[in-house]
Amino acid sequence: LDEVLELNDDTIHARKTLTGREDFFRGHFPGNPVMPGVLIIEALAQAGAVLALGKEAFRGRTAYFGGMDKVRFKRKVLPGDVLDLHVVITAIRGKIGFGEGRAMVGSAVAATAHLTFAID
Template identity: 55%
Template sequence: MNHLNIKQIEEILPHRHPFLLVDYIEDYEPGEFAVGYKCVTFREDFFQGHFPQEPVMPGVLIVEALAQTGAVAILSKPENKGKIAYFGGIDKCRFKGKVQPGDKMKLEMRVIKQKGPMGVGEAIATVDGKLVVKAELTFMVG
């Protein structure tokens, strides 16, 4: 298994706090897949306003965490070192559950199609083995 700590992730991704949404990578294969985790704490900035009476991680940030996990797989290829992976689209996105403080969110992204700098990844987020989000994410490397 290939794993990465936060400092190694920062060598691949341009994101930084508070927008770096992946805490560690459990396994990855450059250009193929990545499996990572986000340990969600009550101290996340977005919980102040989303929602004070019932803190829930915004769905768009869950999708962003999935995209960042996929970007580790894409940008860890030697030819993509120092580049940025941009969103090209979000398709077939379904939200099936909530992510709340204390959750350890598992983030999985597998590249299912790639042609040149563009590709598509199948992304899945789970908490305690339960599906939270599933989507197809289109990316462009530039």
């Protein structure tokens, strides 16, 4: 993540600007650079961790990525794109939390996922 634009009780809007100089673009794919989908999901997970650890009960703790479901990739993310990351925490049960993430490039949805995290 490059910046957090908005942080509320249960929502976050963060941003990652892709310069085209990121190492992963060299090999994915040579001559046709595309951000790997797993890194888009990682960016959503990082935004979710910032959101969860901002809660009073979890300050000073560590968030671990526990899983993902219903992942959908809808648009390629390319060098020069600005990736806006939106995560909503939908439930917390003890040390386990659940959220929904949406990665956007402009008004286009690049990816969506349901995320699970654990707090230790």
